[in-house]
Amino acid sequence: MCMFLRRLRMANAGTSSFILSSQMLCLSACMKAVSNMKIVKEGDKRQVVCANCGLTQATYLLRDIDFSDQSGTVKNVLAAVCDSCNEIASIPKQSTAKVKAEYNKIKTPVDIRLPAHFLDILTLAGQKIDPTLTDSFNKPLVLYYLHALSSGRYPSKDLNDLLHSDLAKAKASKRFSFKLNDNSLSEIKILIDSQGLKNNTEVFKSVILKINEDIVQQRNPKHLPELQNFAAAFA
Ligand SMILES: [Zn+2]
16 A cells, blocks of 8 residues: 555544545555546536435535645645535545645655765765756755665665675764655665665665765766766756
8 A cells, every 4th residue: 555545544543534535545546547537627517425415416616625634735626516515525536636746745854964975975976977966966866766776776785785884984974854755755664674774864874875886986887877867857
Protein backbone atom coordinates (compact mmCIF):
# COMPACT_ATOMS: atom_id res chain seq x y z
CA MET A 1 0.00 0.00 0.00
CA CYS A 2 1.40 3.41 -0.89
CA MET A 3 2.21 5.98 1.80
CA PHE A 4 -0.64 8.20 0.59
CA LEU A 5 -3.29 5.57 1.20
CA ARG A 6 -1.71 4.50 4.48
CA ARG A 7 -1.88 8.04 5.80
CA LEU A 8 -5.50 8.40 4.73
CA ARG A 9 -6.33 5.12 6.43
CA MET A 10 -4.65 6.23 9.63
CA ALA A 11 -6.58 9.46 9.55
CA ASN A 12 -9.76 7.53 8.92
CA ALA A 13 -9.74 6.08 12.42
CA GLY A 14 -10.83 9.28 14.10
CA THR A 15 -12.95 11.13 11.58
CA SER A 16 -15.72 10.83 9.08
CA SER A 17 -14.37 13.49 6.79
CA PHE A 18 -15.58 12.91 3.27
CA ILE A 19 -12.17 12.50 1.74
CA LEU A 20 -11.66 9.20 3.51
CA SER A 21 -14.46 7.42 1.72
CA SER A 22 -13.90 4.01 0.20
CA GLN A 23 -13.81 5.72 -3.16
CA MET A 24 -10.59 7.47 -2.16
CA LEU A 25 -9.11 4.27 -0.82
CA CYS A 26 -9.32 2.64 -4.23
CA LEU A 27 -7.36 5.56 -5.60
CA SER A 28 -4.43 3.54 -6.87
CA ALA A 29 -6.70 1.28 -8.84
CA CYS A 30 -8.42 4.38 -10.21
CA MET A 31 -5.10 5.93 -11.21
CA LYS A 32 -4.05 2.75 -13.02
CA ALA A 33 -7.33 2.73 -14.95
CA VAL A 34 -6.74 6.30 -16.04
CA SER A 35 -6.64 5.38 -19.74
CA ASN A 36 -10.41 4.85 -19.98
CA MET A 37 -11.46 7.52 -17.51
CA LYS A 38 -14.76 9.29 -18.04
CA ILE A 39 -14.17 13.02 -17.72
CA VAL A 40 -17.04 14.94 -16.10
CA LYS A 41 -17.80 18.66 -16.53
CA GLU A 42 -18.93 21.32 -14.08
CA GLY A 43 -22.73 21.27 -14.08
CA ASP A 44 -23.07 17.62 -15.16
CA LYS A 45 -25.71 15.64 -13.27
CA ARG A 46 -25.54 12.09 -11.98
CA GLN A 47 -27.33 9.75 -9.65
CA VAL A 48 -25.43 9.15 -6.38
CA VAL A 49 -25.87 7.53 -3.02
CA CYS A 50 -25.63 10.43 -0.58
CA ALA A 51 -24.61 9.61 3.02
CA ASN A 52 -27.49 11.81 4.26
CA CYS A 53 -30.22 11.33 1.64
CA GLY A 54 -29.63 7.88 0.11
CA LEU A 55 -30.21 7.49 -3.64
CA THR A 56 -30.47 11.00 -5.02
CA GLN A 57 -29.41 13.39 -7.77
CA ALA A 58 -26.09 15.28 -7.60
CA THR A 59 -24.48 18.04 -9.64
CA TYR A 60 -20.74 18.37 -10.34
CA LEU A 61 -19.62 21.64 -8.74
CA LEU A 62 -16.27 23.13 -7.64
CA ARG A 63 -15.57 22.56 -3.96
CA ASP A 64 -12.61 22.85 -1.53
CA ILE A 65 -11.73 19.54 0.08
CA ASP A 66 -9.85 19.35 3.40
CA PHE A 67 -7.47 16.55 4.31
CA SER A 68 -8.88 15.00 7.45
CA ASP A 69 -5.52 15.24 9.25
CA GLN A 70 -5.68 19.05 8.86
CA SER A 71 -2.52 18.96 6.76
CA GLY A 72 -4.00 20.82 3.82
CA THR A 73 -6.84 21.64 1.47
CA VAL A 74 -7.29 21.04 -2.22
CA LYS A 75 -9.00 24.08 -3.69
CA ASN A 76 -11.64 24.10 -6.38
CA VAL A 77 -11.93 20.49 -7.44
CA LEU A 78 -14.99 19.04 -9.14
CA ALA A 79 -17.13 17.07 -6.72
CA ALA A 80 -20.60 15.52 -7.00
CA VAL A 81 -22.70 17.71 -4.68
CA CYS A 82 -26.03 16.30 -3.47
CA ASP A 83 -28.93 18.37 -4.87
CA SER A 84 -30.95 17.80 -1.67
CA CYS A 85 -28.52 18.46 1.22
CA ASN A 86 -25.70 20.27 -0.62
CA GLU A 87 -23.02 17.97 0.87
CA ILE A 88 -20.31 16.30 -1.23
CA ALA A 89 -21.51 12.84 -2.16
CA SER A 90 -18.53 11.64 -4.21
CA ILE A 91 -15.36 12.78 -5.94
CA PRO A 92 -14.80 11.92 -9.62
CA LYS A 93 -11.58 10.13 -10.58
CA GLN A 94 -10.22 13.17 -12.37
CA SER A 95 -10.35 15.10 -9.07
CA THR A 96 -8.67 12.35 -7.07
CA ALA A 97 -5.64 12.84 -9.32
CA LYS A 98 -5.50 16.49 -8.22
CA VAL A 99 -6.05 15.55 -4.57
CA LYS A 100 -3.19 13.05 -4.75
CA ALA A 101 -0.87 15.58 -6.39
CA GLU A 102 -1.68 18.12 -3.68
CA TYR A 103 -1.21 15.55 -0.93
CA ASN A 104 2.21 14.57 -2.26
CA LYS A 105 3.34 18.17 -1.82
CA ILE A 106 3.16 17.79 1.95
CA LYS A 107 6.73 17.71 3.17
CA THR A 108 8.45 16.57 6.31
CA PRO A 109 11.53 18.50 7.46
CA VAL A 110 14.64 16.34 7.88
CA ASP A 111 17.78 17.78 9.49
CA ILE A 112 21.11 16.02 9.54
CA ARG A 113 24.70 17.00 10.24
CA LEU A 114 27.49 16.19 7.81
CA PRO A 115 31.26 16.66 7.66
CA ALA A 116 32.12 19.79 5.68
CA HIS A 117 33.83 17.86 2.88
CA PHE A 118 30.54 16.06 2.10
CA LEU A 119 29.12 19.34 0.85
CA ASP A 120 32.28 19.86 -1.21
CA ILE A 121 31.68 16.46 -2.82
CA LEU A 122 28.22 17.60 -3.92
CA THR A 123 29.59 20.85 -5.34
CA LEU A 124 32.34 18.98 -7.21
CA ALA A 125 29.83 16.46 -8.58
CA GLY A 126 27.55 19.28 -9.74
CA GLN A 127 30.47 21.00 -11.48
CA LYS A 128 31.39 17.79 -13.25
CA ILE A 129 27.81 17.32 -14.44
CA ASP A 130 27.46 20.92 -15.64
CA PRO A 131 29.88 23.76 -14.74
CA THR A 132 27.02 26.28 -14.80
CA LEU A 133 25.19 24.54 -11.92
CA THR A 134 25.14 26.23 -8.51
CA ASP A 135 24.92 24.68 -5.03
CA SER A 136 21.12 24.76 -5.37
CA PHE A 137 21.57 21.57 -7.42
CA ASN A 138 23.08 19.72 -4.41
CA LYS A 139 19.79 18.65 -2.86
CA PRO A 140 18.09 17.63 -6.13
CA LEU A 141 21.21 15.56 -6.92
CA VAL A 142 21.05 13.80 -3.53
CA LEU A 143 17.32 13.11 -3.96
CA TYR A 144 17.87 11.84 -7.51
CA TYR A 145 20.54 9.46 -6.23
CA LEU A 146 18.33 8.41 -3.32
CA HIS A 147 15.64 7.50 -5.82
CA ALA A 148 18.02 5.70 -8.20
CA LEU A 149 19.65 3.70 -5.38
CA SER A 150 16.42 2.74 -3.63
CA SER A 151 14.71 1.72 -6.86
CA GLY A 152 17.63 -0.45 -8.00
CA ARG A 153 18.39 1.77 -10.98
CA TYR A 154 21.90 2.26 -9.52
CA PRO A 155 23.46 -0.56 -7.46
CA SER A 156 23.30 0.14 -3.70
CA LYS A 157 25.09 -2.86 -2.23
CA ASP A 158 28.29 -1.05 -1.21
CA LEU A 159 26.57 1.80 0.71
CA ASN A 160 27.37 0.29 4.11
CA ASP A 161 31.03 -0.25 3.17
CA LEU A 162 31.34 3.39 2.14
CA LEU A 163 30.33 4.41 5.66
CA HIS A 164 33.41 2.63 6.99
CA SER A 165 35.82 4.29 4.58
CA ASP A 166 38.35 6.83 5.74
CA LEU A 167 36.43 9.58 3.97
CA ALA A 168 33.42 8.92 6.22
CA LYS A 169 35.34 9.66 9.41
CA ALA A 170 35.26 13.32 10.31
CA LYS A 171 33.52 15.75 12.59
CA ALA A 172 29.96 16.47 11.39
CA SER A 173 30.09 20.22 11.57
CA LYS A 174 27.70 21.25 8.78
CA ARG A 175 23.94 21.24 8.86
CA PHE A 176 22.08 19.77 5.88
CA SER A 177 18.31 20.12 5.89
CA PHE A 178 15.64 18.96 3.50
CA LYS A 179 11.91 19.04 3.16
CA LEU A 180 10.98 15.57 1.98
CA ASN A 181 7.76 14.22 0.54
CA ASP A 182 6.40 10.78 1.38
CA ASN A 183 8.09 9.23 -1.64
CA SER A 184 11.56 10.27 -0.48
CA LEU A 185 10.78 9.16 3.09
CA SER A 186 9.81 5.73 1.72
CA GLU A 187 13.04 5.60 -0.28
CA ILE A 188 15.08 6.32 2.86
CA LYS A 189 13.29 3.47 4.63
CA ILE A 190 13.97 1.11 1.72
CA LEU A 191 17.72 1.81 1.95
CA ILE A 192 17.72 1.51 5.76
CA ASP A 193 15.98 -1.87 5.55
CA SER A 194 17.82 -3.30 2.54
CA GLN A 195 21.35 -2.06 3.28
CA GLY A 196 21.41 -2.33 7.08
CA LEU A 197 21.78 1.41 7.61
CA LYS A 198 20.87 2.84 11.01
CA ASN A 199 19.18 6.17 10.34
CA ASN A 200 18.62 9.12 7.99
CA THR A 201 22.14 10.42 8.59
CA GLU A 202 23.71 7.13 7.50
CA VAL A 203 21.51 7.06 4.40
CA PHE A 204 22.50 10.56 3.29
CA LYS A 205 26.16 10.08 4.19
CA SER A 206 26.39 6.87 2.18
CA VAL A 207 24.47 8.37 -0.76
CA ILE A 208 26.91 11.31 -0.89
CA LEU A 209 29.91 8.97 -0.65
CA LYS A 210 28.38 7.01 -3.53
CA ILE A 211 28.10 10.24 -5.52
CA ASN A 212 31.79 10.80 -4.80
CA GLU A 213 32.69 7.32 -6.00
CA ASP A 214 30.45 7.41 -9.10
CA ILE A 215 30.94 10.97 -10.29
CA VAL A 216 33.77 12.87 -8.60
CA GLN A 217 36.34 10.03 -8.72
CA GLN A 218 35.57 8.78 -12.24
CA ARG A 219 37.20 10.07 -15.38
CA ASN A 220 34.10 9.13 -17.40
CA PRO A 221 31.18 8.73 -14.98
CA LYS A 222 28.86 6.01 -16.21
CA HIS A 223 25.66 7.93 -15.48
CA LEU A 224 26.91 11.30 -16.72
CA PRO A 225 24.60 11.65 -19.77
CA GLU A 226 21.57 10.78 -17.64
CA LEU A 227 22.62 13.21 -14.89
CA GLN A 228 23.26 15.95 -17.44
CA ASN A 229 19.75 15.43 -18.78
CA PHE A 230 18.34 15.68 -15.26
CA ALA A 231 20.48 18.75 -14.50
CA ALA A 232 19.24 20.60 -17.57
CA ALA A 233 16.13 21.52 -15.59
CA PHE A 234 18.27 23.27 -12.91
CA ALA A 235 21.11 24.98 -14.81
ZN1 LIG B 1 -27.76 14.58 0.37
